[in-house]
Each structure stands twice: as structure tokens, then as C-alpha cells.
Amino acid sequence: MSITDSLQPADQVNALLDGGLRMLITSIVDNAGITRAKSVPAQRLRIAARDGVGLSPVFAIMCTDDGVTSSPAVNGPVGDNRLIPDLAAAAPLGPDHTVFWAPADQLSQDHEPIDICQRAALRRQAERAVAAGLDVKLGFELEFTVFTGDPGDPQVATLGPAYGVLATLKLEDFAVELLEALDAAGVPAEQLHPEYAQGQFEVALPPASPVTAADQSQLARLVVHRVARRHDLLVSFAPITVAGSVGNGAHIHFSATLNGVPFGDGGGPSEHARHLIAGVLAEVDGLTGVLAPSVVSADRRVPGNWAGAFACWGPENREAALRYVPGSITSRPDSANCEIKIGDPSGNAYLSAAAVIASALTGLERKTVLPAGVDHDPATYSDSERERMGVRRLPRTLEDALVALEGSTVIRGALGEAIVDPFLAVRRHDAEALGALSLEDRVRALRWRY
Template sequence: MSVTDSPVDALLESGLRMLITSIVDNAGITRAKTVPAARVRTAVRDGIGLSPVFALMCADDAITSSPLVNGPVGDNRLMPDLGAVAPLGPDHTVFWAPADQLTQDHEPVDICQRAALRRQEARAVAAGLDVKLGFELEFTVFTGDPGDPAVGTIGPAYGVLAMVKLEDFAVDLLEALDAAGVPAEQLHPEYAQGQVEVALPPATPLAAADQSQLARLVVHRVARAHGLLASFAPITVAGFVGNGAHIHFSASLDGVPFGGDDGPSEHARQLIAGVLDELDGLTGVLAPSVVSADRRVPGNWAGAFACWGEENREAALRYVPGSVTSRPDSANCEIKIGDPSGNAYLSAAAVLAAALTGLERKAVLPPGLDRDPATYPDDERPRRLPLTLEDALSALERSAVLRDALGDAIVDPFLAVRRHDAESLGGLSLEDRVRALRWRY
């Protein structure tokens, strides 16, 4: 039995009947290819064909253009990563694996977003860092017809009554996440009606991004089994607080922890400062939909202002010291600006690139804010992050740090896709933009 055969045999013996393998494209949408059990061995050996033009697919499924992608010409291979394979439920019949994009000669391709994150993770290891990321994912539960859905709960915000109403769904979801190897750290109703948050365990950067995609798929699958609809769109109901995809990051450096009783350590301050310096461009990566700016407003705890603060949920960067009983291991920095329309692999890669640049440059972290940024006088208030999608994309386009890290072959098609979305959907009313994206994510 070859090394390649061994994990495949284990999957088949466990009961696998179907393998879903997927990528996340530049529109933040998960695109998948599926093979039956009889073809898994071949798929793992040879890969599965995928046109490079998937890098140019937009939120409305239109295909835009970029000089760096040769339209319909060419072919890549999707290579399932069986190191991250997981069952989508306790019955172990349907499995999922993230895919790397390779050439037909099985060489890396420069448009692969997962490879971009792998490069930044290797850069962090080379710098002596032990980085951990954790995703908090918010989603909305609906009942009824997709064309005219109703929110699954009507509050109260964070209320136990909402949890009780979703109890059967929640229990099965926790069981399915456990079976998938992504045990939830928390699951609770959020502020908006029908809104739920699931917190995933910290992991190495690539594993954390994989976990975020796996958890989203599990949520959709369990919701469907309960006759519910789930949406990870940034805004699912116009006028409601939107869904975030918050990234918590921490890193020890040569054994020195990220923080302690006196706040962030020296290297943590440099890492946070690096992210702070790149917030405008990061907004273009982490919150790139035509409704993202509508979510990122003061009062929504969505990081509307370019600042940081200890336990400050209105700052774009929230330093979390953690409970006195869990320090220093629990110290981390939460990035509030992200939402689920971003590509988790690009989001994590961009955050790592900015943080590592701060470490390399020994960036200086300014004083943190100890109250709501909106309450400061005009001459002391921190600046707002980009108010429009185009402003955020232009900031990304100008960022040498992010462009160098992600590469032109990712950044330029990404900008083309997101600008197409802005042109095709941006002129619609908020209600129509929300409707257009509700079932994309």
C-alpha cells in the first residue's frame, strides 16, 4: 500500500460515499467539485480539473476579465488536501477536503489563495513566531421560502429564549462540528434577530482558515436538515446589524507569550501596530462586498474607526487580555472589520503579512483608546476606515505590503472581481443589494 493509498483506504473503510473538495474564490464564494467514493483515489492522485477563470468569477456568477488570467484558456488541478479532510456529519458518509490549485504538472500556481496563506505562515515560522488564529463566525437563521424568508428568532438579543427555540438545531450543530473535528468553543444567539455566533478553536493559520470553511459548510448542512436556511452574508436583513467574521490572532516569539498582566508584550505591540498601519488596505480584503461598508458603521461593533484599545469593541482592533485565570495563554487581538464575504485564506494571509511587516519594522503602537471612538472630540477622534467599497479597494491597490505578500496574480483579479460587483450591484438600494447576496454565502 502506498503512502497515498493509506488515507484513502481509511476514508473508504470509514463509510465515505462522496468527497466534496472546494476552493474559495475572489468573490468569497465557495466553489466545489465532488467525486464519488470510487473516484477518490484517482482524484487524490491526479487532481480534479478546474479552469483558471474561476479566479474571475463574481458574486453574481458573471466572469470578469484581468490581463493576468487568460480567459477560458488553460486548466488547473484541484488537489484535495487529505491532511485536512473531515466528515460533514456523525454518519461519516459525506466528507470535505480543501483543495490546493496546481498546474497540470502539479506545480503551484500563483492564483491559489490557499498557497498565499501557506507562504505567510512559513514566513511567520521563519521569524520565530508560533501564530494561532481563531475565527468567530456570525450567521443568520431563517425559516420559510428563500424568496420570502422570515428570521428564525425574534430575540431578545443574546436571549436564552432564542437559544431554546433553536435548541434542536444547536445540539445537532455542536455534534456535527465535533464529528468534523472543529469543536465549537461557544455557540450563542447574537444581537440581531435570527443571528447566531459560533466561535472556533485557535489553530495554526492554514488550519484555522480551513476550519472556518468547514464550519460554514456544516452549519448550512445542519440547518437544511432542520428545515432552516442559514446565511453568512454581511447583511442579511436591511436595517439589522450585520454578520461579522472576526479573526483573533496571537503569537509567541521564541517562547515569549503575546501578552500578560501588563498588556501586550513588545513583539505583540509590533504585530498589532503592523496591522493598524495597513487597516485601510485590509478592509479591502476582509470586508469586500457591496454591503460591507453598510455594516461597518459606528455603533455596530464592526470596527468603523482606525484604532485599537483594550477590550474596546468599537475599535477596529480589540486587545483581549483574557481572564486572570488563563493568562498569558489567552491574550490575543481581535480584528473587528472582517465579514463573511471575505476569502478566509486571503484575509488570514493579509493579516499575517501586515503583522509580520510590523514586527520586521519594529513598528510603534500608539496609545490605545479606552472609550468609544465616536465620543472623542472631532480633533481627537480617530479617522474612519474606508466609507465605500471603492475606497477600500483603492487602498488595497496602493498597499505595497499586501500586494507583495499576496502577489499581483491574486490582487489584480481580486480587484477586478470586486469592482465588477460594485458596478453591477453597487447602484441598487440596500434592500436589493442584501437580497442579491443573501444566499451567496
């Protein structure tokens, strides 16, 4: 049996067609963090599931501005891959069940795995975690900005107050339909609420296994965009959407039981959780280059933005890069998790999740010791106090973050050179093409990319 047969049983195709599917959108997330898609009509679904849909390998080096850079790992426009839609993960984009979405695996024309597939990189790390006795769960929190008006001159849809009920009431029709659409898509929101910045909202997705969680993060973003359009609204998941305003994050909550032992105990992280968190903390500079790799990400990652500007961890510390969350006393220890604050929506969710899991696993394998947690805002300490505590600022520029990624043997080994080298080329192209622009112009260049 071929890999295609194992991924796409005939009954999945029949179920989608019988359920009313008229069009399938299948997509990947590229190294610029942009969702690139192909669509097929219902009458072509069976063929697309069997044969895949063609995609040039050049998408591995396509940049945020749609320019094409170069990398030794990719032979430019030469060659062809096959996008195989994973129909087991297919979901409707609305309650009418006419338009469906499915994530795609990138395979060769012989339907063999290829080393530039970002979803496959996450699957490898998920399998590695299972082999170590871990049951990993990830949950994404996605922040986005809602606008009205013309894309060329957008206006924020709400004027606050921050976290205020008035913002919810103003967009309640949009919010209700969004919750219904997410529920119909099989990714019910745990929370939806206005955030700090004007026009900003956050949707919290349920925890799931790693690949499913990354899939759900992409599905949720599509649903948000689709519902917004139905209400004559515009949505942006860019890291910064209004210059001078707090930007959008894409926080990852992770937890893992080890042979049934919970992630948390009465006194904080359990023993294996401390090693996992320590592993992530040890690689947090390089992780910044994966999780927050746009030309405005460093502008968001500043003290006071709750964006994890400092390399440290702490119980319920929202200014630390890693926030340990014990959860409500009524839900412990199952609710215990670690929130990674540094990520934003310009990152590729599959690569972000893979890099986090690989870093955590390395901490467990090496029994890395977790330093003392920070129980105050790191910015309130003096430089000498932070140095004594081992707390430092995370990379302040995109290039510094990419240099840290380039020097991380853990992350490079997990993702593979065929992904990391094109990734670095894409992000450095962005830095060269857009980095010298003013913040306002960089924000404008990225606003409708995500």
C-alpha cells in the same frame, strides 16, 4: 516523489474509504469569497487524489453574481488547473461519516504550484512567520442568520431578545445537532450563542495554525448549512441579511509567541505583540478591502455595530478595529490575543488570514510603534479629539477600501499580483453591477451567495 504523493499518501485514501466515505466534496474559496466545489464518489477518490480534479482558471475572475470579469493575470476560459484535495485535512460533514469535505490546493496540470492559489498564499505567509520565530494561532468567530420559510420570502427564525436565552431554546434542537456535527468534523465549537440581531447566531472556533484555522472556518460554514437544512432552516453568512439590521461579522483572533515569549504580559501586549498589532493597524485600510470586500460591507461597518468602524486599537474595545483581549486572569498569558473586528463572511478566509499575518510581520520587522490604545467608544470623541489621537474612520465605500488595498505594497507583495489584480477586478465588477442598487436589493442579491 511528486507533490501529489506528498499531499495524498495512500493510507489517507484507505482510511477514508474504510471509514465509510461515499462522497468527497473538495472546494476552493474564490476571489468573490464564494466556495466553489467539485465532488467525487468513493470509487473515484483514489484517482482524484492522484490526478486532481479539473478547474478552469476562469474561477479566479468569477464574480459574486456568477458573471466573469477580466484581468491580465488570467487568460479567460483558456487553460486548466488541478484541484488536489488535501486529504490530511479531510473531515466528515456529519456523524454518519458518509459525506466528507477536503480543502483543495490549486496546481498546474504538471502538479506545480500556481500563483493564483489563495490557500498557497496563506501557506507562504505562515511559513514566513515560522521563519521569524513566531508560533501564530488564529481563531475565527463566524456570525450567521437563521431563517425559516421560502428563500424568496424568508423570515428570521427568532425575534430576540438580543443575546437572549429564548432564542437558544427556540432553536435548541438545531444547536445541539450543530455542536455534535462540528465535534464530529474535528472542529469543536468553543461557543455558540444568539447574537444582537434577530435570527443571528455566532459560533466561535478553536485557535489553530493559520492554514488549519482558515480550513476550519470553511468547514464550519458547510456544517452549519448542512445541519440547518436537516431542520428545514435556511442560513446566510452574508455581511447583511436583513436591510437595516446589524450584519454578520467574521472576526479573526490572532496571537503569536516569539521564541516562546507569550503574546501578552501582565500589563497588556508583550513587546513583540505590540509590533505585530502596530503592523496590522498600519495596514488596516487596505485590510478592509480584503476582509470586508462586498457591496454591503461598508453598510455594516458603521459606528454602533461593533464592526470596527474606526482605525484604532484598544483593550477590550469592541468599537475599535483592533481589540486587545487579555483574557481571564486564570488563563493569562496564554489567552491573550488581538481580535480584528473589521472582517465579514464575504471575505476569502485564506486571503484575509494571509494579509493579516503579512501586515503583522511587517510591523515586527520594522519595529513599528503601537500608538496609545483607545479606552472609550471612538464615536464619543469629537472630530478634533480623534484627529489629535490619530483615530479616523475606515473606508466608507467599497471603492475606497479597494483603492487602499491597491495602494498597499505590503498586502500586494504578500498576496502577489496574480491574486490581487483578479481580486480587484472581481470586487469592482460587483460594485458596478450591484453598487447602484438600493440597500434592500443589494442585500437580496447577496443573501444566498454565502
